[in-house]
Amino acid sequence: MKSVFKELVHAPWSAKFGFCVIILYVAVALLAPHLAPYGETQVVGDGFAAWGAQFPLGTDNLGRDMLSRLLYGARNTVGIAFLTTMLAFLLGGLAGLIAALKGGWVDMGLSRLVDILMAIPQLIFALLILSVVGTTATSLVLVIALLDSTRVFRLARAVAMNVVVQDFVEAARLRGEGTVWLVTREILPNAAAPLIAEFGLRFCFVFLFISALSFLGLGIQPPTADWGSMVRDNAVLITFGDLTPLLPALAVALLTVGVNFVVDWMLYRSSGLKEC
Amino acid sequence: MNSILKLLSQRLALGLLSLFAVSVIIFLAVGLLPGDIAQAMLGQSATPETLAAFRTQLGLDQPPFWRFVHWIGHLLRGDLGTSLANQRPIAELVGGRLGNTLCLAGLAALVSVPLALLLGMLAALYRNSWFDRLLNTLALSAVSFPEFFVAYLLILLFSVKLGWLPSLSNLPPDASFGMLLERSVLPVATLSLVVVAQMMRMTRAALINLLASPYIEMARLKGISQGRIIFRHALPNALAPIVNVVALNLAYLVVGVVVVEVVFVYPGLGQLLVDSVAKRDIPVVQACSLIFAATYIVLNTLADVLSIASNPRLMHPKG
Numbered sequence: 374m375k376s377v378f379k380e381l382v383h384a385p386w387s388a389k390f391g392f393c394v395i396i397l398y399v400a401v402a403l404l405a406p407h408l409a410p411y412g413e414t415q416v417v418g419d420g421f422a423a424w425g426a427q428f429p430l431g432t433d434n435l436g437r438d439m440l441s442r443l444l445y446g447a448r449n450t451v452g453i454a455f456l457t458t459m460l461a462f463l464l465g466g467l468a469g470l471i472a473a474l475k476g477g478w479v480d481m482g483l484s485r486l487v488d489i490l491m492a493i494p495q496l497i498f499a500l501l502i503l504s505v506v507g508t509t510a511t512s513l514v515l516v517i518a519l520l521d522s523t524r525v526f527r528l529a530r531a532v533a534m535n536v537v538v539q540d541f542v543e544a545a546r547l548r549g550e551g552t553v554w555l556v557t558r559e560i561l562p563n564a565a566a567p568l569i570a571e572f573g574l575r576f577c578f579v580f581l582f583i584s585a586l587s588f589l590g591l592g593i594q595p596p597t598a599d600w601g602s603m604v605r606d607n608a609v610l611i612t613f614g615d616l617t618p619l620l621p622a623l624a625v626a627l628l629t630v631g632v633n634f635v636v637d638w639m640l641y642r643s644s645g646l647k648e649c
Numbered sequence: 650m651n652s653i654l655k656l657l658s659q660r661l662a663l664g665l666l667s668l669f670a671v672s673v674i675i676f677l678a679v680g681l682l683p684g685d686i687a688q689a690m691l692g693q694s695a696t697p698e699t700l701a702a703f704r705t706q707l708g709l710d711q712p713p714f715w716r717f718v719h720w721i722g723h724l725l726r727g728d729l730g731t732s733l734a735n736q737r738p739i740a741e742l743v744g745g746r747l748g749n750t751l752c753l754a755g756l757a758a759l760v761s762v763p764l765a766l767l768l769g770m771l772a773a774l775y776r777n778s779w780f781d782r783l784l785n786t787l788a789l790s791a792v793s794f795p796e797f798f799v800a801y802l803l804i805l806l807f808s809v810k811l812g813w814l815p816s817l818s819n820l821p822p823d824a825s826f827g828m829l830l831e832r833s834v835l836p837v838a839t840l841s842l843v844v845v846a847q848m849m850r851m852t853r854a855a856l857i858n859l860l861a862s863p864y865i866e867m868a869r870l871k872g873i874s875q876g877r878i879i880f881r882h883a884l885p886n887a888l889a890p891i892v893n894v895v896a897l898n899l900a901y902l903v904v905g906v907v908v909v910e911v912v913f914v915y916p917g918l919g920q921l922l923v924d925s926v927a928k929r930d931i932p933v934v935q936a937c938s939l940i941f942a943a944t945y946i947v948l949n950t951l952a953d954v955l956s957i958a959s960n961p962r963l964m965h966p967k968g
Contacts, residue, residue, distance in 0.1 A: 493675075494904040622795055
């Protein structure tokens with residue numbers, strides 16, 4: 374823990390900025406009910422009120438406080454994106470490690486399945502499935518996690534392939550250890566670094582993906598405060614030169630930039646290419 | 650020469666196979682999902698007669714295999730079925746919109762490909778300079794922005810504040826080409842920004858990999874000029890990855906249009922798809938998905954084929 378902190382002091386400004394942004398968002402997501410002046414779905418005034426003392430960022434199309442919804446949005450949008458990414462990693466990562474470990478027809482079958490799923494653009498596939506099962510938060514999380522796990526599978530399998538052929542894995546096998554031991558004790562610790570960086574990238578992708586779907590009206594459904602649909606609901610204001618509808622979009626952009634900066638730094642560090 | 654033909658035909662066969670697999674998936678996605686789709690779509694209050702009529706209309710009363718053969722057969726003859734929402738033939742709905750979408754994506758490609766290649770080459774040449782770092786940071790930020798954020802930012806700046814361009818890109822049916830161009834400026838700019846950033850980063854990475862190889866160092870030690878190293882030594886070998894990068898990003902463009910079309914109310918296929926998903930008009934969703942997926946697969950296969958065909962090492966095999 375101490376060495377991570379030490380390295381962070383010497384990190385470029387972009388990585389430090391990224392860390393600050395991530396910490397800020399996590400804090401807001403956890404403390405949203407204490408920070409927000411009004412309730413998440415509480416109608417407190419007229420629609421589209423201007424910025425002022427009572428409503429710091431004005432109100433939205435239905436007269437709900439913009440600032441409160443923005444703060445609750447951190448909890449909902451980021452939370453759902455995080456949950457989806459976790460699920461995708463659990464599914465894809467585990468399948469990838471097992472494919473690399475077992476080899477043979479297990480590997481063959483899983484890899485071909487992933488190839489086929491990846492042949493369809495993700496957004497189109499998600500739209501197709503959501504049109505059949507309907508747009509609820511649960512189906513959203515499951516569909517995107519499934520689609521995204523294909524990317525995780527590819528990486529986890531490729532990384533684990535390099536570990537599986539090492540002597541210590543062979544030794545563990547000869548000792549008679551089971552699959553669970555091999556995955557958790559031998560392979561995972563040696564495949565962690567690239568997987569953590571990938572987690573950041575996938576989180577960004579999922580986060581943007583969910584925001585885009587919500588913006589299209591097919592993601593997180595009202596009245597839940599969510600940044601993508603907040604832009605959609607208040608977009609009319611932009612034609613009057615008002616900045617307010619762009620704030621949720623800015624919130625999405627800021628977090629993605631932050632995470633990307635951190636991941637970029639981690640990849641740069643682990644590649645060992647300081648001068649090149 | 651034989652090995653390259655073999656590789657190419659393998660890629661083409663693989664492309665056709667995935668096209669077939671994808672059409673099966675798109676077809677089955679409707680039938681294999683849990684629950685009764687007719688019930689789910691018409692609600693609990695639907696009478697048995699309307700449920701039966703709905704199933705006949707979707708062909709759900711026939712075995713899946715026959716439905717698939719029927720669907721594909723009609724598809725190959727250009728008959729995409731009829732919309733559930735307004736009973737119009739889907740081919741009619743799709744026809745003009747497909748052209749608009751391809752036009753939008755094509756214009757974006759025309760702008761972004763040369764720009765991205767130029768910036769990528771410059772960044773690779775002057776790597777680790779302030780220019781490279783600035784470009785890299787900007788590109789990383791551009792990739793991280795949601796498309797609708799970029800789109801609304803451009804609208805706010807160029808159509809609301811400055812009043813130079815229209816904020817909406819809806820086209821009347823008798824729109825002239827000049828009008829089409831004027832209304833496409835902002836959507837094209839939005840699409841290009843995201844794609845340029847990605848393409849630039851990938852071009853830079855491909856070139857830097859190459860410039861680090863021993864034969865380039867050899868050329869440098871021989872005292873050859875910088876321009877000659879780039880054009881005579883590096884570029885022929887960089888062609889394969891660069892062509893690959895371009896084709897992959899074009900495939901991305903075709904999908905990226907969906908959000909941009911909705912923001913600018915551009916009458917394209919993406920908007921039709923989103924509207925149909927909201928209305929749960931499944932035949933239209935299927936048709937649009939198939940068109941998008943097919944374009945995506947064709948471009949991805951093209952990327953593979955071109956990168957094989959432009960690889961000098963495969964063109965002149967040893968022995």
